[in-house]
Amino acid sequence: MMNILETIENSGYVYKKVSSGQGGEYQGACPYCGGTDRFSILPEKDHFVCRGCKKAGDSIFFMMDFHKKTYMETCAHFGIRPEITFKSSRLSTESR
Numbered sequence: 002m003m004n005i006l007e008t009i010e011n012s013g014y015v016y017k018k019v020s021s022g023q024g025g026e027y028q029g030a031c032p033y034c035g036g037t038d039r040f041s042i043l044p045e046k047d048h049f050v051c052r053g054c055k056k057a058g059d060s061i062f063f064m065m066d067f068h069k070k071t072y073m074e075t076c077a078h079f080g081i082r083p084e085i086t087f088k089s090s091r092l093s094t095e096s097r
Contacts, residue, residue: 005060006044
């Protein structure tokens, strides 16, 4: 799976490494609001945040929100298995 930095850069943005601590931090233009120095990416934590528009999330959120993909399309893009759990509110026939 691509890391979040690669995911966002593949969307046409370029980021500069500003810190090496805790796996590195990259900064640049925000894909959402266009602010030039507000957007930070922390690849080791799979997290991004914009200090301007307050958009924040992980790789899956970015693909779904920015590229308007469904959860299933996003999982297929990253080659991961979707994590889906179902909760049933139906009573079993034995308890009726």
